[in-house]
Structures are given as structure tokens and as C-alpha cells.
Amino acid sequence: MLPEWVTQKCPEISADHREAAIARQAQLTKPTGALGRLEQLAIELAGLQATERPRAARVPIIIFAGDHGVVAQGVSAYPQAVTIAMMANFASGGAAISVLARELGSTLEVVDAGTLAEEAMPDIITDKPRHGTRDFSVEPALTPAELAFAFEAGQRAVARAKAHQPDLLIFGEMGIGNTTASAAIAASLLGIGAEEIAGSGTGVDAAGRAHKVRVIEAAIARHGVASASPENILCTVGGLEIAAISGAIIAAAQARIPVLIDGFIVSVAALAAVRLNPSCQPFLLPSHQSAEQGHRLVLRALNVQPLISLDLRLGEGSGAAIALPLVRSACALHNDMATFAQANVPDRPKAR
Numbered sequence: 001m002l003p004e005w006v007t008q009k010c011p012e013i014s015a016d017h018r019e020a021a022i023a024r025q026a027q028l029t030k031p032t033g034a035l036g037r038l039e040q041l042a043i044e045l046a047g048l049q050a051t052e053r054p055r056a057a058r059v060p061i062i063i064f065a066g067d068h069g070v071v072a073q074g075v076s077a078y079p080q081a082v083t084i085a086m087m088a089n090f091a092s093g094g095a096a097i098s099v100l101a102r103e104l105g106s107t108l109e110v111v112d113a114g115t116l117a118e119e120a121m122p123d124i125i126t127d128k129p130r131h132g133t134r135d136f137s138v139e140p141a142l143t144p145a146e147l148a149f150a151f152e153a154g155q156r157a158v159a160r161a162k163a164h165q166p167d168l169l170i171f172g173e174m175g176i177g178n179t180t181a182s183a184a185i186a187a188s189l190l191g192i193g194a195e196e197i198a199g200s201g202t203g204v205d206a207a208g209r210a211h212k213v214r215v216i217e218a219a220i221a222r223h224g225v226a227s228a229s230p231e232n233i234l235c236t237v238g239g240l241e242i243a244a245i246s247g248a249i250i251a252a253a254q255a256r257i258p259v260l261i262d263g264f265i266v267s268v269a270a271l272a273a274v275r276l277n278p279s280c281q282p283f284l285l286p287s288h289q290s291a292e293q294g295h296r297l298v299l300r301a302l303n304v305q306p307l308i309s310l311d312l313r314l315g316e317g318s319g320a321a322i323a324l325p326l327v328r329s330a331c332a333l334h335n336d337m338a339t340f341a342q343a344n345v346p347d348r349p350k351a352r
Helices: 015-027 037-049 069-073 081-092 096-104 144-164 178-190 206-223 230-237 240-254 264-276 278-283 295-302 318-336
Strands: 061-066 108-114 169-174 259-261 284-286
Touching: 015 037, 015 318, 037 278, 037 284, 037 318, 061 081, 061 096, 061 144, 061 240, 069 178, 069 206, 081 096, 081 108, 081 169, 096 108, 096 318, 108 144, 108 240, 144 230, 144 240, 169 240, 169 264, 169 318, 178 206, 178 230, 178 240, 178 264, 178 295, 206 230, 230 240, 230 264, 240 259, 240 264, 240 278, 259 264, 259 318, 264 278, 264 284, 264 295, 278 284, 284 295
Parallel strands: 061 108, 061 169, 169 259, 259 284
Antiparallel strands: none
């Protein structure tokens, strides 16, 4: 069983602050709607953060890493050792998300939520119940106790981030094989075939993708998890880093911290989180639509529209980090533009 906190209701959107933001947008020195979705983004943030001045200055980035037993079935273009090597790369500052974090002035935390690393690594937080998942093509990936541990690892990461008084949070992931796990989760949650949702991941060719589809479909059929409960699906075909992100999303929303959602894998974790606790849905701000085949289907299921589409498929939270300056611009425009009255600019005549 998952911990009781997972289903505890998240705060309501502040209707008063949202209405005040709508009113302010109508007074700014621009034609109504001229800033398009940036206007709506500022309004949404004002309601979520319960403030007259929405903010996106302090945005910690947390990467959760995990390994996957299903890699034994040849579903990835890269060897499993890459997971641990990339964790070290994150910590030493050489990865894409490390570069982006520096550019954005964001802190970067790396959590080993379930890799095969036998010992703790420098500058990485180890918080895992086991070393990698089991091969879900043969047996369930996780026990209920292991899944619960992963959710609480996500909650613990949010508790640490709260010390930075974050305006938003970005969650990223690393784990060879995790597009296979994510596709299996999404196919099961949505009740659709793996052919529709499984993409090329780290770059498998057409034959490799077809093999991945067969592995996923066989596992779903073997375990009978199509349209099963989210908890059952996550135990059966999930990943520790994916579950930790689901827990972190719910914990962030419960703390009234919006989450800038990254690509396919984080979006699948978000979908699982929403199925477990629908009240976290408003706190999801989608950053981008990735090149991964099934991402648009997951975004559609979440009923969200991404800010950008740049054919990204790196993961690591990189897409969310790249979209963050747009969120910051939306906040700056909302907070700092002059009103018609302040600038002594004539407004449109009022409708009679």
C-alpha cells in the first residue's frame, strides 16, 4: 500500500489571486491578449502560488536516477553502465542539465533512487530500496513496499528543496531502459497498445523499436495490467526513479509548489500522480512536447498544452530547464509592465 499522504488533497487554486491577475492583465499597456499564452501562464501561476506577483526566480532542479531489469531484453541502444556514469557526469557539472542549471542559477540535486551502484557516490544522495528493478518481462518490477519507499524518496527530495523556498520545481530522470518502463506504464494507464506509445528512446532503430513494443505488449499481457490501478501498474512495470518523481510531484503540489513538467518520462510519472491524486493536476505546468512518439498522447491525457516543441528527447529535465526563461518572462511582464494609468497611455474606449 502507498502511504496515506499520497492521496491527501492538494491546496485549491486561489480564485481571488487569479481574478486579480486577470484584472491586472487587462490594465497593462498592450492590446488584450497580445502576449498570448504568456498572459495565461502568469495568471495560472498567480492562482497556484496565491500571490499578486507570480514568481519563477528560485527553481531547484532534482534528477532521480534508476536502473531497469528489463534492459536484459535488449530494449536500449546503450549499455546499463551509462546510468551510473551519467550520475557522476551530473554531479561533476558536465551534463546538459548541469550546464542549464548553471545558466539558470538553479541548484541541481541528483538522487540515486534505484541504480545498480553498490556504494554511495560523491555529491549524490542515495535514497533507494534496492539496486534496480526486476525484469518486468519475467516478474513484477517492484514490490508494494519498494514502490512506497520510492514515493517517500520523492517526498523527501521535495522536503529538502523547500529549504530553498522554491517558486517552482523541475524534476528530471536518468535510467537506461526507462523509456521502455514509461511506455509500459502509459500503455497500461491509457488502455492503448504499445505500438502507439513506444518510441525510439535513446535511439534504437526501427527493428529495435519493434522489439521494444513486443517486450512491452508481452509483459502487459503476462501480468494483466491493462487499465489496472495505478499502484498495480507502477509495481508491475514501473521504475524506481519514475515512482519517485510521481511522489515528488504530489508532495510539491501539496506544498503549493507548481512543477514545470519535462518530457515523456516525467510526463508519464505525472500521469500516474494525477491518477493517484487528481488534485495535483492544476500544479502541472507542461514545458515541451518531445520527439518521443508517445509524449503527445500523454500530454493529451493530462489535458495540457506544452510551451515549446523543439524535437528534444534528452530527458534529464533539460526541456523544462530550456522552457524556464519563458516562464520567467511571463512573470516579469505581468509584474513589471506599466498599466495604462501609470504610463498615461490612453486605453481602448470602453464598450457601450
